[in-house]
Amino acid sequence: MQRTFADFEDYWTTSTLAATVSQTIAAMHPNDVELLRARMQRRLAANGAGRIRGR
Secondary structure, three states: OOEOOOHHHHHHHHHOHHHHHHHHHHHHOHHHHHHHHHHHHHHHHHHOOEEEEOO
């Protein structure tokens, strides 16, 4: 199933609410979380309206 998110912030917030993901991120060093976030943002291309399509 694919979902469309308003922007990367919407994608990140929604994706990191999942129990397994939130626990993993909570255990990470803050610098590593920022690195992960930046890499994900570069990897996910937004469409012309800034929306992100993800799973």
